[in-house]
Amino acid sequence: MKSFLLAGAALGVALAVNPVAGATTIDFSSYALNTPITTVDGVTFSLSGGLYGSGTPVTGSFGNAALGNSPTGEYPTSEVLNISFSSPVSDVSFGFNNYGTSFSGRGASYFDAFNASSTLISSGFIGDVSPFPEDLYGTVTVPGSGISLLQLNNNGGGTTDWEFGLYYVTFTTSAVPEPASLALLGVGLVGLGCVRRRRKAA
Numbered sequence: 001m002k003s004f005l006l007a008g009a010a011l012g013v014a015l016a017v018n019p020v021a022g023a024t025t026i027d028f029s030s031y032a033l034n035t036p037i038t039t040v041d042g043v044t045f046s047l048s049g050g051l052y053g054s055g056t057p058v059t060g061s062f063g064n065a066a067l068g069n070s071p072t073g074e075y076p077t078s079e080v081l082n083i084s085f086s087s088p089v090s091d092v093s094f095g096f097n098n099y100g101t102s103f104s105g106r107g108a109s110y111f112d113a114f115n116a117s118s119t120l121i122s123s124g125f126i127g128d129v130s131p132f133p134e135d136l137y138g139t140v141t142v143p144g145s146g147i148s149l150l151q152l153n154n155n156g157g158g159t160t161d162w163e164f165g166l167y168y169v170t171f172t173t174s175a176v177p178e179p180a181s182l183a184l185l186g187v188g189l190v191g192l193g194c195v196r197r198r199r200k201a202a
Contacts, residue, residue: 023091025170028067033060037067042086043169047071050079050155057081062099066165069154077163083150087173088116090145095167096126096152097137109164113142114149121146137167147171 026040036056037045047055047069055078061068070077098109113122122144142150154164 023170023172025168027168028059028166029065029168031059033063034073035059036071043171044082044084044086046082046084047078048080048082051076052078054078061165062163064097064099064165066095066097066167068163068165069152070163075163077154079153079155081152081164081166083152083166083169085148085150085171088146088148089171089173090147091172092142092147092150092169093139093171094142094152094169095137095139097165097167098126098154099163099165109152109154111140111142112151112153113144113147114151115146116148118149126152 024041026043028037031037036058038056039045045057045067047053047057050069052070055071057067057069058071058073059065059067060073061070062073067081068077069079069081092113096109109126111122111124111126112120115121122142124140124142126138126140150169152164152166154162
């Protein structure tokens with residue numbers, strides 16, 4: 001009986017303390033063209049800056065299966081596509097395409113990743129578009145953990161007059177115990193208490 005209680009207690013504690021973190025992929029090709037996207041799977045999307053300014057991005061960016069930097073799917077564009085996570089994430093990657101270039105010269109896009117305190121924790125080059133018209137598609141990996149906000153920015157060359165698209169974004173959420181796991185923890189602790197009481201009685 002003691003062995004059974006010990007095994008049950010250990011299992012309950014292990015399952016509750018070591019929940020499995022989850023990987024999530026948001027694929028924008030599954031949406032109809034010109035669908036406004038605000039929040040999907042706890043991730044909020046918005047636009048800011050540039051020629052258009054703030055707004056809600058739509059799918060089907062310039063006829064492509066992506067979430068773009070325009071609230072209409074066409075010109076004018078915003079400078080930044082904001083990706084806000086409801087809780088800090090890690091292992092972020094995304095598919096990205098520059099559909100055009102800066103008409104006043106060379107254009108480049110970048111990403112900036114911030115933690116919950118709005119501190120920049122990672123940034124990097126996404127892609128160049130030159131000469132016009134040249135599309136550049138690539139998969140980008142964002143290093144670091146604790147990412148609360150990811151910004152995709154087309155103002156690398158000081159101009160913001162070309163469009164880009166986000167095809168998908170994948171990220172890993174931190175492990176958070178679910179109610180069932182917390183119940184298992186309670187069972188495990190009770191079991192440990194019973195074993196300890198039996199030992200004292202002996």
